[in-house]
Amino acid sequence: MQSHGATVTRSPQEITPAGEEIRAWNASRLYRWLLVAPIAFIGLFFLWPIMSVIHRSFVDPVPGLGNYERVLFAGPYLKSLWITLQTAAIVTVLCLVIAYPVAYVMARARGNLFALMTAMVVTSLWTSVVIRSYAWMVVFQRRGVLNQALVATGITEHPVNFLPGTLAVNVGMVHIMLPFMILPLLANMRSIDRSLVLAAGVMGASPWAAFRRVFLPLSIPGISAGSALVFMMSLGFFITPSLLGGPRHMMAAVMIEQQANRLLDWGLAAALSSVLLLLTVSIYLLYLRVVRHAEGGFAHAR
Amino acid sequence: MAERGARLTLSGVEKQYGKVVALHPTDLEIEPGEFFSLIGPSGSGKTTLLGTVAGFTPPTRGRISVDGTDVVAVPPYKRNIGMVFQNYALFPHMNVFENVAFPLRLRKLPADVVRERVESMLQSVRLPHVGNRMPSQLSGGQQQRIALARAAVYGPRMLLMDEPLGALDKNLREEMQLEIKAFHGQVDATVLYVTHDQDEAATMSDRLAIMNNGRIVQHGTPRELYEHPRNAFVACFLGRANLFRPIDGVESTAGGYRLSVKDDVILNAVSARTGAFTEREAVICVRPEAIRLESPDFKGDGNGTNVLRGTVIDAVYTAGTLRYQVDAGTGSPVSVWLPSVRQSEMLAAGEPVTLAWPANATLLIPEE
Amino acid sequence: MPAEITMPLRYRIFNMLLLGVAWAILVYLVLPQFIILPLSFSNQSYLSFPPSGWSTEWYVRIAENPAWSQAAWNSLAIGIPTAFLSMVFGTLAALAVARGGLGRAGLTAAFIVAPMMLPHVILAIGLYPMMLWLGLLNSHAAAIVGHTVIGIPLVFITVNAALSRYNLALELAAMTLGANPWQTFWKVTFPMIRTGVVIGGILAFATSFDELMLALFLTGAGTRTLPRLIWEQMNDYLTPTIAAAATLIFAFTLLLLIIVSILQARSGRVESHG
Numbered sequence: 001m002q003s004h005g006a007t008v009t010r011s012p013q014e015i016t017p018a019g020e021e022i023r024a025w026n027a028s029r030l031y032r033w034l035l036v037a038p039i040a041f042i043g044l045f046f047l048w049p050i051m052s053v054i055h056r057s058f059v060d061p062v063p064g065l066g067n068y069e070r071v072l073f074a075g076p077y078l079k080s081l082w083i084t085l086q087t088a089a090i091v092t093v094l095c096l097v098i099a100y101p102v103a104y105v106m107a108r109a110r111g112n113l114f115a116l117m118t119a120m121v122v123t124s125l126w127t128s129v130v131i132r133s134y135a136w137m138v139v140f141q142r143r144g145v146l147n148q149a150l151v152a153t154g155i156t157e158h159p160v161n162f163l164p165g166t167l168a169v170n171v172g173m174v175h176i177m178l179p180f181m182i183l184p185l186l187a188n189m190r191s192i193d194r195s196l197v198l199a200a201g202v203m204g205a206s207p208w209a210a211f212r213r214v215f216l217p218l219s220i221p222g223i224s225a226g227s228a229l230v231f232m233m234s235l236g237f238f239i240t241p242s243l244l245g246g247p248r249h250m251m252a253a254v255m256i257e258q259q260a261n262r263l264l265d266w267g268l269a270a271a272l273s274s275v276l277l278l279l280t281v282s283i284y285l286l287y288l289r290v291v292r293h294a295e296g297g298f299a300h301a302r
Numbered sequence: 303m304a305e306r307g308a309r310l311t312l313s314g315v316e317k318q319y320g321k322v323v324a325l326h327p328t329d330l331e332i333e334p335g336e337f338f339s340l341i342g343p344s345g346s347g348k349t350t351l352l353g354t355v356a357g358f359t360p361p362t363r364g365r366i367s368v369d370g371t372d373v374v375a376v377p378p379y380k381r382n383i384g385m386v387f388q389n390y391a392l393f394p395h396m397n398v399f400e401n402v403a404f405p406l407r408l409r410k411l412p413a414d415v416v417r418e419r420v421e422s423m424l425q426s427v428r429l430p431h432v433g434n435r436m437p438s439q440l441s442g443g444q445q446q447r448i449a450l451a452r453a454a455v456y457g458p459r460m461l462l463m464d465e466p467l468g469a470l471d472k473n474l475r476e477e478m479q480l481e482i483k484a485f486h487g488q489v490d491a492t493v494l495y496v497t498h499d500q501d502e503a504a505t506m507s508d509r510l511a512i513m514n515n516g517r518i519v520q521h522g523t524p525r526e527l528y529e530h531p532r533n534a535f536v537a538c539f540l541g542r543a544n545l546f547r548p549i550d551g552v553e554s555t556a557g558g559y560r561l562s563v564k565d566d567v568i569l570n571a572v573s574a575r576t577g578a579f580t581e582r583e584a585v586i587c588v589r590p591e592a593i594r595l596e597s598p599d600f601k602g603d604g605n606g607t608n609v610l611r612g613t614v615i616d617a618v619y620t621a622g623t624l625r626y627q628v629d630a631g632t633g634s635p636v637s638v639w640l641p642s643v644r645q646s647e648m649l650a651a652g653e654p655v656t657l658a659w660p661a662n663a664t665l666l667i668p669e670e
Numbered sequence: 671m672p673a674e675i676t677m678p679l680r681y682r683i684f685n686m687l688l689l690g691v692a693w694a695i696l697v698y699l700v701l702p703q704f705i706i707l708p709l710s711f712s713n714q715s716y717l718s719f720p721p722s723g724w725s726t727e728w729y730v731r732i733a734e735n736p737a738w739s740q741a742a743w744n745s746l747a748i749g750i751p752t753a754f755l756s757m758v759f760g761t762l763a764a765l766a767v768a769r770g771g772l773g774r775a776g777l778t779a780a781f782i783v784a785p786m787m788l789p790h791v792i793l794a795i796g797l798y799p800m801m802l803w804l805g806l807l808n809s810h811a812a813a814i815v816g817h818t819v820i821g822i823p824l825v826f827i828t829v830n831a832a833l834s835r836y837n838l839a840l841e842l843a844a845m846t847l848g849a850n851p852w853q854t855f856w857k858v859t860f861p862m863i864r865t866g867v868v869i870g871g872i873l874a875f876a877t878s879f880d881e882l883m884l885a886l887f888l889t890g891a892g893t894r895t896l897p898r899l900i901w902e903q904m905n906d907y908l909t910p911t912i913a914a915a916a917t918l919i920f921a922f923t924l925l926l927l928i929i930v931s932i933l934q935a936r937s938g939r940v941e942s943h944g
Contacts, residue, residue: 038762038822050788102692127923137904139702261886273792388839408847
């Protein structure tokens with residue numbers, strides 16, 4: 001474009017030199033300074049301790065890979081990591097299977113009905129994990145609700161020893177993790193345009209086909225976000241496996257706590273922690289990708 | 303003299319986001335007290351330009367001065383510029399009085415002065431009794447007036463408006479255009495107005511600038527821009543334009559240019575620009591309201607009047623105007639707008655017509 | 671819904687089944703919490719359900735045992751500063767990420783949220799030697815620091831959501847009208863995000879109030895929190911005293927939850943007007 005009147009467009013090289021000397025006032029730069037304090041706090045009291053745990057796993061009690069050798073080849077440690085992964089996977093799948101129909105029904109609900117259903121999920125989420133685990137102990141104990149029911153109905157002759165046991169851990173953990181699966185699924189399903197499913201019906205798809213071909217694929221972001229969240233939280237779970245699991249079902253967090261707090265084997269605890277950290281961070285990175293796909297990530301960056 | 307609006311000068315103002323250029327180096331001078339509009343399609347850089355003047359879009363390079371003082375390094379809160387936003391940006395947690403009083407309280411004026419000024423400002427936007435209401439209780443037009451009052455209450459010498467009428471419906475928008483115009487006369491500030499509505503810009507502005515792809519394409523009075531667009535983009539953006547592409551070269555004559563747009567049809571044209579045109583870069587622009595209908599045997603009047611024959615393909619009546627689409631074999635259909643009072647009957651599709659318009663309404667302009 | 675009227679019978683039956691299953695699962699979600707309630711009024715010292723008789727003995731025991739009131743005090747003395755610090759740091763971080771035009775805003779957000787996602791046991795064994803070295807072990811301060819680390823993400827998320835819900839032009843308007851960044855924050859931004867900040871703070875408090883792992887490592891006999899006390903009691907003997915304590919905590923949490931929903935409903939109303 002050639003110049004006309006007072007309007008001149010120039011190539012960047014010809015800019016008035018004065019323009020480059022002056023630093024333009026910039027609000028974003030001010031806002032960025034606010035990050036200093038929180039980043040310093042998280043860096044000092046989160047990143048630094050975690051780094052020191054990783055460091056410790058290589059130097060305590062003697063420098064080398066000794067702790068990792070023990071994790072891999074000695075004692076119940078590798079088995080405990082395996083149980084952790086297994087439990088996390090089972091809990092995730094169970095949560096998904098149970099949460100999906102609930103979220104599906106909730107996504108269609110309106111008004112007071114929806115408020116009541118949400119209140120039930122959120123109340124559960126807000127109830128102390130210690131208390132909920134305690135409730136499951138009451139249910140599963142030898143003279144507990146479940147055994148009374150089993151004996152009364154004649155299914156078993158004598159009370160069953162559920163505690164400590166794998167069944168109790170799985171049931172308790174599913175119960176505690178369920179809200180973390182329902183809520184992402186619900187958020188996703190409420191954003192799905194139901195007229196798409198109706199449209200599929202108009203085009204001749206049976207309700208089942210419309211669900212399988214249209215609704216289910218659209219709900220995959222919710223499925224993956226919820227699954228990643230539940231899996232990740234299950235990996236580090238402590239209270240429920242510790243109370244209901246006992247020595248036969250010892251998950252990694254319980255093992256770590258025992259090594260550090262009771263057996264004072266900090267090197268081994270650090271090595272186990274590092275492995276657990278590696279597992280969780282991998283899932284977290286996966287989760288971030290999934291969430292970014294689903295809803296643009298945590299940050300509403302402009 | 304101090305009450306007059308400020309003089310705004312932009313020189314080489316440029317904005318890049320990474321490698322994306324939002325605003326190419328731009329120079330612009332706005333006179334004190336002027337009502338100046340920036341128009342252009344979305345993404346053309348008009349809001350970026352406004353943001354650099356307001357102070358919240360730091361320019362990558364260049365200088366912005368108000369009355370000769372460079373303000374690039376001055377934060378928005380010290381520029382003493384008033385701004386009206388698209389969705390009014392009234393503070394929802396303050397009532398109307400507190401909204402308008404906000405800039406005065408920041409300036410630590412005594413309470414009685416604040417009260418007096420806010421009340422007189424509410425008076426001048428003709429909403430004297432809404433002080434105790436919350437913004438959400440007002441209609442869109444009322445919120446707009448309060449936003450105007452808030453932006454002007456502290457007597458800024460420059461007012462920026464970012465599509466202030468964008469959220470209003472058509473009738474209210476036209477009413478508010480006149481109101482803002484009158485308000486401009488009252489407060490005597492320089493106004494820089496951003497809109498994508500060309501009618502709005504033409505109605506309100508002393509001068510306007512048309513932007514496209516991060517550049518000012520042309521600026522001037524609405525009439526200059528309408529009658530002498532410098533290229534096809536301006537011609538099409540401001541009003542409606544019929545564009546014809548010459549099929550051969552452009553021949554320069556004593557009074558203007560001659561060129562062919564279809565076999566056996568030679569048109570006479572004029573241009574604001576001197577020098578040779580080639581058929582590659584030039585188009586002819588004819589406004590639909592410059593064309594008249596003649597009898598089928600009309601052959602021209604010897605004054606260089608252009609004649610084109612064709613067939614009506616569509617006829618629409620809209621509010622006092624007959625709008626015809628005519629196929630004249632020149633590529634796209636030709637639009638013809640006639641005041642309905644001069645035409646007793648409406649032509650039907652399929653009827654043959656002869657179009658005529660004077661040579662001086664036939665502008666030869668660059669395509670780009 | 672007209673689409674459902676024309677549906678074949680088997681789909682209507684399926685829909686009813688689905689509804690039944692969903693309600694059953696929702697009841698399963700809240701039921702265990704309510705098993706505790708009758709248990710806490712049991713007249714027996716072991717946990718039988720349903721109880722054969724009623725008494726308030728276990729509540730009296732809680733009131734009489736100074737360990738419980740001491741633990742409740744510790745939980746508050748740790749939870750309230752945690753909520754406050756989380757609100758300050760979380761709000762600062764959210765403002766910087768939402769308004770700072772950071773090139774890597776997503777990465778920064780992921781870093782700030784990470785402490786909430788990673789196993790707390792790792793943070794606990796990392797903070798333990800650090801607090802030991804600082805001489806803060808078994809103090810309220812140690813637990814406050816640990817809980818703030820996991821509380822910041824909660825405030826960050828709620829404030830971020832609040833920031834994205836209102837029009838940025840409000841802040842720009844305040845600035846053109848003459849408000850400097852400090853005035854803009856206190857007169858415009860903060861009133862807009864206040865509910866988000868408070869809800870985030872309550873969430874941080876509730877998390878601290880319920881947290882066990884960091885409490886196990888960082889608090890001592892004199893500074894142990896309610897979850898830690900319950901935990902210790904649970905490992906020793908299962909009596910209805912725990913059920914009574916759990917019921918009281920549950921009631922307290924419900925109260926917080928009700929406050930949050932009232933705040934949310936109110937801010938939703940303001941937003942729909944604004």
